[in-house]
Amino acid sequence: MGNVIKKVVVGLIVGGALLGITRALDFPTVFQLMFFAYALLGTAVFLLLDAPSLKPVGGVKAVGALVVFYVVLCVVYIAGASLWPQYDPEDEKGKIEKILKPKRAATELGKAEELIARAKALDEQAKALAARIKALGGDQASASQAAGGPGTPPATTGAASGDLLKIGEDQWQLQECYNCHKLKGEGGKKRGPELDNIGNLLTVDDIKQKILDPKSWMAEGFEKEYEKGKMPDKYKDLMEEKDVVALASWLVTFKNTSVNTPKPIKKK
């Protein structure tokens, strides 16, 4: 028992020391606790090393012990996994829907579904009209239709330049460009150049060319990344022409000279 107490005391001292050191080094609280937990894990392991031997059991007792052991493992693993920060799938669903919508529409299934959806909508409109005619009479129904009732087709608007930039910004998020490129102080893991001053270095067409063919331009100082083909050569297949143009048009608006965006070198 004395040995156990000694180990627990040593474990707590080590844990306390780790807690103090990490606090002094300005580690966030969650990391301080994590380092303390490592000390507790170590204590548990060293307690286990010198624990007295377990007496053998057999028959029903052994089966019971096994079942309890399995239940404990299941609970610990599920609880352990649930304790880590959880990614919210809702963050992704909207993005995926936006990316896949045009692709889905282009497929045979998509076309068929669109036709079915249109037919359903028309059917519902017809039913609604029939109900109104029945309830209000033909003249009133016609007036309602003229005033913009449920049967009125939605007004179409052209894509203004503001819309184009909005689409470009959306594409930045959808294609997760921020994973490799820093912009407005956000994102980037040093895999690709920071882009805050790209508008002073490349034109819309140049940026478009780079997105569609990553080997067409190389950022100065990113020779290794260029050689390794770090920028995926997939956007010509994943993105539509108008989306690439929108993204390039949005990027070209960034002209912050205080940021050292590396000089692009034309390769093709």
Added chain:
Amino acid sequence: MKTWQRGLLGLCALLALFGGAAYAQAPGAPPVEFPYTGNRTAVWIVAQLHILFAAFILGAPIFVVISEWLGYRKQDPRYDRLAKEVMKVTVILYSMTALTGGLFIFVLLATYPQFTTWLINHFFLLFAVIYPLLFIGETILLYMYFYSWDAWKGNKKARHIALGVVLNLMGTITLFVIDGPTSFMNTPVKAEGVSPAEFLATASLWDKIYNYSWMPMNLHRLVGNVTFGGFITGLVAAYMYMASKKEEDRAYYDWMGFVGNLIGVGALLFLPFMGYLLAYELCDYDASICPYMMADQLSMFFEMQGAMVGLLFLASNYYIWLSMKRIEGVERVRMTVFAPMVMIAIPLVMGKAWDMFPVPDPKSLLFLLPLIGLLLLGKFVPWTVSSRTVIKVGFLMVIIGDAIWLTPHGFVPTGAKLVADLELPSDWNFLALMPAKNAAAFTLVFVTVVNYIIYNRAINQGTIVWGKIDFVSQFVLVFLAFTSIWTMGLMGAVRSLLRKYFHTYNLLPDFTPESFTPTLSYSAWWITAITVAFYVVVSFAIFVTLRPTEAKAHAPEGSPAPAGAK
């Protein structure tokens, strides 16, 4: 297993295969909708179950043959008995592999008919001819190998071992072949300047199979299967040890558990590096996979993996510790004082090496020279410490290795949500980077190797008392099997999720509403459920195959045949 049972299972498998193919021909068949789980999870469950069974039936025969050969060489009947008992379980699980394989095809066709038909069309020769032939060939060889065990003994033993080698060759080829379409889904063939769809149209079958991640996946799965087979053997031994009533049986199953663990751990040592190679190739294929895997949506899956691998190494070293405790004369075993010093230095030295050589480079091995020099110096300097001290320092380093592996860059599910309150201070960010993680993995491996060296010295200098191991060791074996299966399930999910919202990455999108990244918690529930389902079947297989053997212990066909007996 009786002939009619095997026939029935074979019929089920064939029905599933041809029924599935016929279903795929039905024009415009709408996908079914699985209640409660949804389609994607339904496929996940069946696929993972199939892979678990397949991993065992491909991994186990590798060391079964080695064990049989060792029995033949050493004239030790224990090896032959181990090989045969594991083979009995393998035969039962082989049927389950076929059954779940057939079910997998059915579920896949019912839930994703367009994609499945598309994939079959691209690998038609493989799915329609090569794979069935290999599967049939392997079935024939497996049953021949098992049923010729007692007939081909004595001077025919070498012939039987050769048959086992051929069986393993066939199994490995089968694995490599089916890895073709699997890896293709992650990294389909591509060429610079050509769209994937255009390139695919002109690609040969070999081009499709020999994609970026094919060979890394082959190696990862091959080593993983042996690890898995070893730990399941440990599980078999633990169950039988608990059920044993005689001292001699307890001694045998204690020994079997040790061998199973040795095989499992031996292969486990290579697994982190095989995993690294696979991840490296995936990142090389498409740089956007890397942040998705390590920094964003799946980053916490990797945290969980770190925790599980850490537990596996802790448990396997704890088993060595328990094994040492029952060796008489272990206290006499000593080691150079430089051994624990090298253990302590390993994470620092290897962290620096990986920092300077992130890509594997022979020059990085130069970093090991001073450490090897220290160990050699120990031969001439008489300063020694007890084996217990070395192992305890080893445990300390395993905990430190686990801690380094586990420490994340930030406590957030994605990099986008990173804030200062949850982020590692920039001066300490190196703890979250790959060089530190690799150094941690190397530390775990190194300590485990040293512990086995000590164990080997202990059994050479002392006397091992089989059957007298601490009973808690049996729970350690059970734990190792359960944890390795759970980790396989976790990493299997990760590999599949890397395709993001595609069935085949960048080629064929998954238009269903389920094509998003699930939470780790949701995944953990299903991984646990799959592990438990697999465990129930394996436990049943062990019960039905090995219990009768004990009852017939004195029957000539059931007794362990001495390898050299005629």
